[in-house]
Amino acid sequence: MSVPRKKLLEVRDLKMHFPITGGLLRRQVGAVKAVDGVSFDIYEGETLGIVGESGCGKSTCGRAVLRLYDITSGSIKIDGTEIGTMGQSALRRMRPKMQMVFQDPQACLNPRMTVAGIIAEPLEEHGKLSGKKRLERVYELMDAVGLNRNFANRYPHAFSGGQRQRIGIARALALNPRFIVCDEPIAALDVSIQAQVVNLLEKLQDEFGLTYMFISHDLSMVKHIADRVAVMYLGRIVELAERDELYERPLHPYTEALMSAVPEPDPAIEAKVERIILRGDVPSPSNPPKGCNFSTRCPKVMDICRKLDPEYREARPGHFVACHLHDAGIMNNEPSAGTTGATPRNEHKQQGEDA
Amino acid sequence: MPDGALPVLDVRNLKTVFRTRAGEIHAVNSVSFQLRPGELLGVVGESGSGKSVTMMSLIGLLPSPPAEVRDGNVMLGDKDLLKIGEDGLRAIRGRDVGFVFQDPMTSLNPVFTVGFQIMEPLRRHMGMDKARARKRAVELLELVGIPDAERRLKDFPHQFSGGMRQRVMIAIALACDPKVLIADEPTTALDVTIQAQIIELVKGLREKLGMAIIWITHDLGVIAGIADRVMVMYGGQVAEHGPVREVFANPAHPYTRALLKTVPKLREPRADKLRVIEGQPPMLGAHPTACPFRARCEHAFERCARENPPRREIGAGHDVACWWDHRTGEPV
Numbered sequence: 278m279s280v281p282r283k284k285l286l287e288v289r290d291l292k293m294h295f296p297i298t299g300g301l302l303r304r305q306v307g308a309v310k311a312v313d314g315v316s317f318d319i320y321e322g323e324t325l326g327i328v329g330e331s332g333c334g335k336s337t338c339g340r341a342v343l344r345l346y347d348i349t350s351g352s353i354k355i356d357g358t359e360i361g362t363m364g365q366s367a368l369r370r371m372r373p374k375m376q377m378v379f380q381d382p383q384a385c386l387n388p389r390m391t392v393a394g395i396i397a398e399p400l401e402e403h404g405k406l407s408g409k410k411r412l413e414r415v416y417e418l419m420d421a422v423g424l425n426r427n428f429a430n431r432y433p434h435a436f437s438g439g440q441r442q443r444i445g446i447a448r449a450l451a452l453n454p455r456f457i458v459c460d461e462p463i464a465a466l467d468v469s470i471q472a473q474v475v476n477l478l479e480k481l482q483d484e485f486g487l488t489y490m491f492i493s494h495d496l497s498m499v500k501h502i503a504d505r506v507a508v509m510y511l512g513r514i515v516e517l518a519e520r521d522e523l524y525e526r527p528l529h530p531y532t533e534a535l536m537s538a539v540p541e542p543d544p545a546i547e548a549k550v551e552r553i554i555l556r557g558d559v560p561s562p563s564n565p566p567k568g569c570n571f572s573t574r575c576p577k578v579m580d581i582c583r584k585l586d587p588e589y590r591e592a593r594p595g596h597f598v599a600c601h602l603h604d605a606g607i608m609n610n611e612p613s614a615g616t617t618g619a620t621p622r623n624e625h626k627q628q629g630e631d632a
Numbered sequence: 633m634p635d636g637a638l639p640v641l642d643v644r645n646l647k648t649v650f651r652t653r654a655g656e657i658h659a660v661n662s663v664s665f666q667l668r669p670g671e672l673l674g675v676v677g678e679s680g681s682g683k684s685v686t687m688m689s690l691i692g693l694l695p696s697p698p699a700e701v702r703d704g705n706v707m708l709g710d711k712d713l714l715k716i717g718e719d720g721l722r723a724i725r726g727r728d729v730g731f732v733f734q735d736p737m738t739s740l741n742p743v744f745t746v747g748f749q750i751m752e753p754l755r756r757h758m759g760m761d762k763a764r765a766r767k768r769a770v771e772l773l774e775l776v777g778i779p780d781a782e783r784r785l786k787d788f789p790h791q792f793s794g795g796m797r798q799r800v801m802i803a804i805a806l807a808c809d810p811k812v813l814i815a816d817e818p819t820t821a822l823d824v825t826i827q828a829q830i831i832e833l834v835k836g837l838r839e840k841l842g843m844a845i846i847w848i849t850h851d852l853g854v855i856a857g858i859a860d861r862v863m864v865m866y867g868g869q870v871a872e873h874g875p876v877r878e879v880f881a882n883p884a885h886p887y888t889r890a891l892l893k894t895v896p897k898l899r900e901p902r903a904d905k906l907r908v909i910e911g912q913p914p915m916l917g918a919h920p921t922a923c924p925f926r927a928r929c930e931h932a933f934e935r936c937a938r939e940n941p942p943r944r945e946i947g948a949g950h951d952v953a954c955w956w957d958h959r960t961g962e963p964v
């Protein structure tokens with residue numbers, strides 16, 4: 278950890294709002310704030326895990342970072358180059374550097390193209406290599422992801438889910454990217470196949486020095502693969518820290534609840550797990566609550582939380598959190614920062630973190 | 633779990649085949665299990681291992697053709713559900729046997745109000761009049777934790793969140809006080825915090841209502857948290873079955889053993905490298921004459937390709953279908 282690390286990606290106050298239109302004139306009547314001001318860095322060669330519940334903005338964040346959208350505002354720097362405001366033709370030249378692997382390998386492979394064709398497509402688009410050289414490269418990629426070369430002329434439907442995901446990964450690797458957004462790459466796979474794909478991603482990372490943004494709702498798998506982890510809730514990053522730090526000493530009440538909800542494949546541990554059961558559902562991202570966006574479900578909510586949006590701060594070195602409980606300035610100065618929540622605070626208290 | 637009690641459901645040698653243009657698919661092969669009063673049986677296995685087809689076969693919910701239940705007995709009390717015909721089954725579904733499926737959106741009818749859909753089985757099976765059914769519907773929605781139940785009766789399914797729709801499904805399944813509740817991946821489509829809510833709910837309802845539950849999932853963690861017994865399926869067969877603590881502590885089948893090792897654990901130290909199960913799940917194109925796991929099994933030997941192993945008892949209520957003995961590391 279002592280080696281100074283190089284930032285490959287720097288994201289600042291990124292927003293991606295989708296307009297909601299209505300009425301005869303299809304005027305904009307509101308916005309889905311899918312990503313609503315997130316900031317983070319990804320260091321070269323590391324894996325940043327992004328976790329959070331369905332609809333919290335993980336995919337949107339990944340796609341926005343790759344500029345698959347015209348972002349609403351914010352800054353995205355890759356290798357020092359600002360791409361947040363870059364036009365499409367300039368972006369095209371950046372594309373080979375940054376790739377994406379998707380959740381559903383079925384949906385993103387053209388069923389009428391052979392495996393070789395699918396993997397070679399980005400090479401053709403970017404005019405890299407020709408004829409024989411290109412086929413060489415396809416074979417090389419198939420080897421790298423553990424696909425049998427003899428299958429090069431088969432069509433995607435002849436492959437299993439895990440193999441299709443390998444095809445998707447080979448295609449993403451074709452242009453020698455440095456940064457890959459993996460959006461739930463194992464969510465559609467069977468438990469017995471997931472480890473195969475995760476180990477492959479780790480092997481490729483070592484081999485090619487790749488940097489990953491690994492999006493997943495599987496906290497156990499993210500604990501395995503990520504170096505640092507960001508927890509998203511309702512379009513925001515509520516907590517970000519080194520993996521072990523986050524899993525051992527979560528600071529944000531949402532992170533605590535999310536982790537406590539994960540079932541453990543061990544009846545002895547399950548019998549002892551203290552679950553924090555959150556009440557209610559995630560609010561709509563088009564109309565997030567005032568103040569802290571978690572205040573409607575937070576077991577530790579205080580008066581001030583409903584009024585003031587907590588600042589995203591570095592509570593400990595490298596450990597960022599957006600919660601008043603971890604803002605000494607607020608906790609010391611705010612007389613109303615006592616318990617007023619529906620649930621008494623000490624009922625689910627963990628490790629005395631928030632004393 | 634009362635061991636001596638008569639099972640509420642007794643399934644013997646169930647065999648279900650799909651006849652498709654590409655040939656037969658032997659989805660369920662000689663599956664047997666019993667469900668005792670008040671217990672929760674967890675069924676785990678990867679997709680295509682036959683979990684859903686097994687349960688749909690029991691209550692005659694598979695389209696035929698292509699499905700054909702070729703063999704077996706399914707005793708619910710003294711009735712064989714495979715012999716009572718569609719009319720008999722209709723009287724049982726939703727009354728003696730309630731079910732909840734994975735996707736609450738497709739199993740609730742979008743054009744009827746939630747209230748109508750809860751009241752319908754009450755009126756049909758229990759002969760309640762509208763006022764009584766309505767009162768009971770409100771009670772049921774309250775039971776599953778839907779706030780403001782009275783008012784929400786007139787809402788349509790799309791006006792509820794995923795977690796709430798699953799609660800509604802559970803309310804419908806419980807409406808007629810079934811003896812058996814079959815829940816097929818009821819939380820797979822939900823977020824973990826919502827899953828935790830539903831599991832908490834079912835645990836509470838079990839204590840209150842005492843029905844027997846079959847809970848299908850591919851998540852070993854969910855099984856570990858709620859099941860009394862677990863049945864591990866692979867390739868349309870029961871690979872291993874036993875008390876949940878026993879199976880997790882002393883897994884006997886090479887598939888169960890590998891599965892438990894391959895999943896990363898949140899509350900245990902992180903492993904440097906994940907253990908992999910090589911290969912792919914089997915095709916189910918023919919009646920199996922060999923062990924379906926053999927292509928992926930690290931202990932496979934010559935006999936495994938020749939004979940499909942029968943289930944054999946290895947402990948109290950614990951059995952395994954395998955030619956290899958996990959205690960000696962040798963063939964049996």
Ligand SMILES: Nc1ncnc2c1ncn2[C@@H]1O[C@H](COP(=O)(O)OP(=O)(O)OP(=O)(O)O)[C@@H](O)[C@H]1O
Nearest residue numbers: 295309311330331332333334335336337338494562
């Ligand atoms: N193109 C779009 N137009 C309008 N709203 C969108 C669009 N894409 C996403 N959203 C909304 O933005 C929010 C975040 O969506 P996103 O797909 O990023 O969530 P996610 O965290 O990836 O969820 P999941 O775990 O289900 O994949 C959701 O409310 C979603 O409905």
Ligand SMILES: Nc1ncnc2c1ncn2[C@@H]1O[C@H](COP(=O)(O)OP(=O)(O)O)[C@@H](O)[C@H]1O
Nearest residue numbers: 650657659678679680681682683684685686698
């Ligand atoms: N309607 C159908 N037609 C043909 N095959 C089917 C049909 N339904 C299920 N199958 C096959 O039966 C096998 C078992 O499926 P299923 O019970 O749904 O698995 P799971 O364990 O995932 O619930 C699979 O091979 C599946 O493809």
Ligand code: SF4
Nearest residue numbers: 569572575582600601
């Ligand atoms: S700021 Fe308040 S409501 Fe938000 S997470 Fe912290 S304690 Fe909970």
Ligand code: SF4
Nearest residue numbers: 923926929936954955
């Ligand atoms: S019967 Fe043979 S192939 Fe099958 S699980 Fe046992 S050892 Fe492995």
Ligand SMILES: [Mg+2]
Nearest residue numbers: 335336337460
């Ligand atoms: Mg997504």
Ligand SMILES: [Mg+2]
Nearest residue numbers: 683684685816
């Ligand atoms: Mg199923």
